[in-house]
Amino acid sequence: MLPNIHSFDPELYSAMSSELDRQRNSLELIASENFISIRVMEAMGSWLNNKYSEGYPGRRYYGGNQYIDMIETLAIERAKKLFNAEHANVQPHAGTQANMAAYMALLKPGQKILSIELPQGGHLSHGSPVNFSGMLYSFVFYGLDKETERIDPDNVRKVAEREKPDLILCGYSAYPRQFPFEEFGEIAHELDVPCMADVAHIAGLIAGGVHPNPFPHCDVVTTTTHKTLRGPKGAIILSKERYAQRIDKAVFPGSQGGPFDQMIAAKAVAFKEAMQPSFKEYAKQIVKNAKALAARLMEHGFRLVSGGTDTHLVLVDLRPKHITGREAEIILEKVDISVNRNMIPGDPQKPWITSGIRLGTPALTTRGLKENDMEYIADLINKTIIHRDDNKTLSHIKEEVHELCKLHPLYPEIR
Ligand code: DSN
Numbered sequence: 001m002l003p004n005i006h007s008f009d010p011e012l013y014s015a016m017s018s019e020l021d022r023q024r025n026s027l028e029l030i031a032s033e034n035f036i037s038i039r040v041m042e043a044m045g046s047w048l049n050n051k052y053s054e055g056y057p058g059r060r061y062y063g064g065n066q067y068i069d070m071i072e073t074l075a076i077e078r079a080k081k082l083f084n085a086e087h088a089n090v091q092p093h094a095g096t097q098a099n100m101a102a103y104m105a106l107l108k109p110g111q112k113i114l115s116i117e118l119p120q121g122g123h124l125s126h127g128s129p130v131n132f133s134g135m136l137y138s139f140v141f142y143g144l145d146k147e148t149e150r151i152d153p154d155n156v157r158k159v160a161e162r163e164k165p166d167l168i169l170c171g172y173s174a175y176p177r178q179f180p181f182e183e184f185g186e187i188a189h190e191l192d193v194p195c196m197a198d199v200a201h202i203a204g205l206i207a208g209g210v211h212p213n214p215f216p217h218c219d220v221v222t223t224t225t226h227k228t229l230r231g232p233k234g235a236i237i238l239s240k241e242r243y244a245q246r247i248d249k250a251v252f253p254g255s256q257g258g259p260f261d262q263m264i265a266a267k268a269v270a271f272k273e274a275m276q277p278s279f280k281e282y283a284k285q286i287v288k289n290a291k292a293l294a295a296r297l298m299e300h301g302f303r304l305v306s307g308g309t310d311t312h313l314v315l316v317d318l319r320p321k322h323i324t325g326r327e328a329e330i331i332l333e334k335v336d337i338s339v340n341r342n343m344i345p346g347d348p349q350k351p352w353i354t355s356g357i358r359l360g361t362p363a364l365t366t367r368g369l370k371e372n373d374m375e376y377i378a379d380l381i382n383k384t385i386i387h388r389d390d391n392k393t394l395s396h397i398k399e400e401v402h403e404l405c406k407l408h409p410l411y412p413e414i415r
Pocket of ligand 1: 031032123173
């Protein structure tokens with residue numbers, strides 16, 4: 001209950017309240033979403049919003065920043081410790097802004113970046129022609145190995161030696177396997193160029209010790225803070241000390257104005273949460289859950305890109321089930337299972353349609369679901385797709401979804 005919004009703005013409150021009900025009563029399998037703690041929410045909705053603090057701790061362009069300095073310093077020190085980084089900038093507003101600042105710090109417009117394309121598991125900000133990255137920099141791409149659907153470092157090395165990029169980027173938003181930081185670091189350093197990683201999807205797995213750390217292999221690392229890391233919407237840039245000044249200048253004044261101090265405080269809370277022993281258990285459970293989901297989906301005849309997962313994420317090729325990604329997303333939403341359609345490598349469909357869906361376990365793991373629940377959810381997904389034209393079966397499945405949600409209440413402290 002938000003009593004003040006409720007009484008002042010019932011129209012807005014009604015939509016906010018319905019969204020909470022939707023989150024409570026659906027199985028959230030969007031790989032990039034999670035449920036923040038009430039502590040993180042408290043910091044986000046606080047009076048820190050009121051302050052302007054362009055600059056960095058101890059070097060601000062406005063007065064009255066003595067407490068904001070303490071808050072930002074806490075966030076910086078925690079981020080450095082969590083990821084074993086020499087430097088942290090906690091001001092980026094979002095992942096794409098973090099990548100923009102990182103490119104600005106490392107390159108001049110027009111210089112060359114080696115990356116992977118969006119349909120192969122990359123991200124818009126990794127060189128898509130409709131994004132600033134593809135407009136301002138010259139991107140060259142390596143692809144996944146066609147057989148294994150995994151990254152082949154020997155092929156990456158070949159492309160790198162041929163193309164001579166000025167920066168090598170290791171980052172993905174739909175790659176279910178371990179990120180090859182060590183191999184990318186070696187290739188970049190052989191060419192004497194920096195290696196950058198975008199770990200937005202797996203930051204919580206790194207913090208929880210179930211995925212290798214990009215340091216010391218990579219020089220600059222960007223991540224959002226709201227996916228597996230379970231913090232507020234936002235991002236950070238971590239780097240080796242020798243890039244620190246360039247990164248800070250590229251964030252402010254290079255690409256952002258005043259930092260969002262309430263969000264920096266919320267990041268600090270989330271980093272402290274991620275340092276607790278319980279977060280290690282959480283990260284382990286995310287991966288166990290994803291593996292259980294993957295195994296049961298394969299038993300049901302779904303084809304998984306790369307044949308499984310090492311992370312929180314499963315990329316499903318729906319072609320053996322004769323349904324597109326868009327159709328599957330819509331039909332699963334009807335039974336309150338939330339997923340997103342996603343291109344698969346070599347997808348014959350357009351991005352609006354796709355042949356795949358991407359599933360992830362971070363949000364449901366936060367709600368306390370375990371491997372047996374994931375197997376049950378895989379059964380429900382299969383049943384939904386098989387019986388997609390049978391409304392009676394679909395409404396029965398929806399009831400089963402609601403039963404499972406009730407067993408794992410979301411935000412019981414919010415009435
Ligand atoms: N929207 C995020 C994702 O779903 O992966 C990336 O920006």
